[in-house]
Amino acid sequence: MTNAFKRLIALVFLTFLPFVAFSQVQQEIAPPYNIKTVAFMKDGQNAYPFFRLNEPFTFVFDDLFGNEANYYYSIQHCNYDWTPSSMLSINDYIRGFDTQRIQTYTNSFNTLQIYSRYTLAFPNKFTTLLLSGNYILKILNEDQEVIFTRRFVLYEDMATVPVQVKRTRDMSTNLEKHNLDFSIKSRGFIFQMPLQNVKIALFQNGRFDNAIYNVKPQYTIGNDLIYKYDKETQFWAGNEYLYFENKDIRNAVNNVVRITAGEIYNTILYTNEARANKPYTFFPDVNGNFVTKNINLSVTDPMVESDYTWVFFSLSAPAYYGKDLYIGGMFNNYAKTPEYKMDYNEKTKLYEKAVMMKQGFNNYMYISTDKNGKVDGKNAVDGNFYQTENEYTILVYYRENNDRYDKVIGVGTANSTDIIN
Structure with missing residues (x-):
């Protein structure tokens, strides 16, 4: 192969590389450790990320650094397969501007763990979304680096x-x-x-x-x-979601075995037993959702007056050789990251994990994945029941x-x- 031919191949590769990169599937990027309680909300309640076109909704998250950092947002319209809509310009699907600073934030009050809560409303004075379809919401820092992303979908009634x-x-x-x-x-x-x-x-x-x-x-x-x-x-x-409640962060109730004090409170849950081989038992859940709540009588805004706590999970289950187990729910967007991966303790013969979570009511589940990180619903730790x-x-x-x-x-x-x- 001659040098001229090699240079030609390299030129062709570099010419088409931007198009290849632009067509890549837009995966969700999980937030870093300091970003917590990320949610889409509608009418003041957490919601699945599916909204009617022109219907108002909000996106919220907490930053545990609590230093009033500047965060920006950018929005990308995507095709059905979550590749960018290359035939659209940003002006086709946004009226206004992109890459704007999130201007609404509030600092926590009367909490052991400080944090800043950010709220991004759509539509807002800078951005109105014009088309239905798949969207990727990107949250960026001051250096315009992507910190995390979330998918959402807008639909029409046709x-x-x-x-x-x-x-x-x-x-x-x-x-x-x-x-x-x-x-x-x-x-x-x-x-x-x-x-x-x-x-x-x-x-x-x-x-x-x-x-x-x-x-x-x-x-x-x-x-x-x-x-x-x-x-x-x-x-x-699957099975009904598990839950715990710590809206009074200092009292052990509703699947909490005890509370211990530290720099922040520690919430130790009762050990869960794998339910795959047990009869189905009905109990109400909220299908993975969570509610931030603090029942202290002096609280006026639970969104910034609710504290964070270390929640200690433990699961009694057979050793899942070749599989990984994660704690998941809407509170973490079912993320499969090391922060939520269960560790097997050879001494206690339990899967264990401590996760920092905001107080209130939380649904959660244990998710089994195969060696490629894909959800293994067939071998769910808590079984599958048509009821x-x-x-x-x-x-x-x-x-x-x-x-x-x-x-x-x-x-x-x-x-x-x-x-x-």
Whole structure:
């Protein structure tokens, strides 16, 4: 190979490298240790990251450094597969400006652990989002370095999505899975080439880490798209979320065995036992959500007057050789990072972990992953039971033949409490 030919190959590679990088899937970047209690909110409550276009919502997080650092935000519109929408300019999907400083923040008050709480509202005086679809919200520091990112989706009401949760027909998993039967009905327009142009995404309790993609319509009736699959639209049902409550941070109640004092309080939970081989037991949960709360009578704003505490988790379970176990919930966006990975203690024969969390009511679960870091729902530590109550969301994406982006034209929801055979 001549030197001239090598230089030609290098030139071609460098020419196309920006396009390759730009088409990369935009993964969520977990926040660093000092960023906690990250959440999307609607009407003052934590919410799954799916919002109607032009509907107001907020994004919040705490910085445990508490030094009133300057944080900025940037927003990227993405295709169905979470690659950047390369055919759109930023002015196509944002009215206003990008990379703006988050101007609303409040310092904690009367807490042992100091922190600054940041609130970013949409729309705001700088930024209005114009298009439906997938979005990546990037939080940057003063040096314009990305600190962490979160996905969210905006949708329009152009189609209805009737959904029914059913038990699977496969007798080997009939007691362990939920199957989603649904259809897509457009409102006043005809789908163009629906097998190619219509795509769906299925979510269990608002989670991205076990979402289902790339399922085509099974058949059509007129302009209605029908999905009645036996396997392609199934989720492992899991078990009810575990919980603890420490809205009074100095008293041991509701699955807290004791409280100890230190620089901040330590909240020691009762040891959980793996439930995979135990009978299903119903108890209400909030499907992974959490509520920040401090019941001290002097508290006027629990969002900045609630304290942080070290929460000590322990799990009695068989040694999961070749698998990793994580603590997950909406409080940490089900992150699979070392901060939430359970450690096996050979002396106590328990999986253990201490996590700093904000006081209130918290749902959590133990997540098993395979060697590639993928959620292993089949071998869930707490088992899979069709009786489990889960919330399911279906998003419908559509790109007409001449469109430049994947819009989200409808959403369907269903709860497994209404499961049928």
